[in-house]
Amino acid sequence: MMRYCFICIFLYGYFVSSGQDVLWGTNAVETREDVLKSALSFERQAFEESDLSRKGFFLLQKSYCYKKIGDYQSALDILNRVKIPSRDTLNRALKYEKILLNYLLGNYQRSFDELLKYRLSQGTSQGEVDGDILILEILNLIGLNKWEEAKELTLMNADHLGTDSEQVEAFFSGRLKPKNPDKAYTLSLFLPGVGQMYSGYFLKGVLSGGIQTLLVGFSAYSLHQGYFFTGGMTGVALFYTFYLGGARHARELAVAKNKERAREISLKFMKGVK
Numbered sequence: 001m002m003r004y005c006f007i008c009i010f011l012y013g014y015f016v017s018s019g020q021d022v023l024w025g026t027n028a029v030e031t032r033e034d035v036l037k038s039a040l041s042f043e044r045q046a047f048e049e050s051d052l053s054r055k056g057f058f059l060l061q062k063s064y065c066y067k068k069i070g071d072y073q074s075a076l077d078i079l080n081r082v083k084i085p086s087r088d089t090l091n092r093a094l095k096y097e098k099i100l101l102n103y104l105l106g107n108y109q110r111s112f113d114e115l116l117k118y119r120l121s122q123g124t125s126q127g128e129v130d131g132d133i134l135i136l137e138i139l140n141l142i143g144l145n146k147w148e149e150a151k152e153l154t155l156m157n158a159d160h161l162g163t164d165s166e167q168v169e170a171f172f173s174g175r176l177k178p179k180n181p182d183k184a185y186t187l188s189l190f191l192p193g194v195g196q197m198y199s200g201y202f203l204k205g206v207l208s209g210g211i212q213t214l215l216v217g218f219s220a221y222s223l224h225q226g227y228f229f230t231g232g233m234t235g236v237a238l239f240y241t242f243y244l245g246g247a248r249h250a251r252e253l254a255v256a257k258n259k260e261r262a263r264e265i266s267l268k269f270m271k272g273v274k
Helices: 020-024 032-048 052-068 072-079 090-104 108-122 132-143 147-156 165-172 181-190 194-198 202-224 228-271
Strands: none
Touching: 032 052, 052 072, 052 090, 072 090, 090 108, 090 132, 108 132, 132 147, 132 228, 147 165, 181 194, 181 228, 194 202, 194 228, 202 228
16 A cells, blocks of 8 residues: 555654764664663753753754654653754754654654644644655544544545555555443443443453452342341442442553554554555
């Protein structure tokens, strides 16, 4: 389907052919230890620098170091320390990196919000071709389970992405609707275990339903035998705990399943699976 090397955006981003060469030079840094040493060096240079633009530049290079070793949260935290004039040429790179790092961390809504702010600052509209931003826009929509919007955006830019409408339709066809976390919660309240099954975790649903059935049986037996305290305080209390806990767990599983499926689709999109 897609013939782009989408994965490049995760490794290099905005400075793939220019600014990041300053960081790595002619020989790429190989070890984690060397990368962290470089990060420390950039931190020292940023600390000693009084000019805000140059300080921001060194912090950006430090952020690249942490991105290279996969520590995306630290890379993002470093960028949040940067304070440079709004018209500084470095701002575009900083905004792009925040979009990318939030996406890599799974913060799809935050990444998408940052992306819209980026487009506003660059004077481009949603869905308009703007380098890797378009790819990240589609991937964020997939991450947010807005697959119809992702498909429409892909169709709109099919030529730019090296594909056609038939391939796009084939790629997005049959994609199941995302699980509704609130529905999973309600189903579990109605019948324990069903919410987990709806979320795509059948065995967990069976286990949850089985445990709660046993607790109901234990409570009924205890009350029948005259053990009111045991049946009422232990069995019923435990059932109530598992009952509400199971419903909350079902909601969490629905969210987890949506994220898992979104990741799978995103990977297929990047790999160009037909």
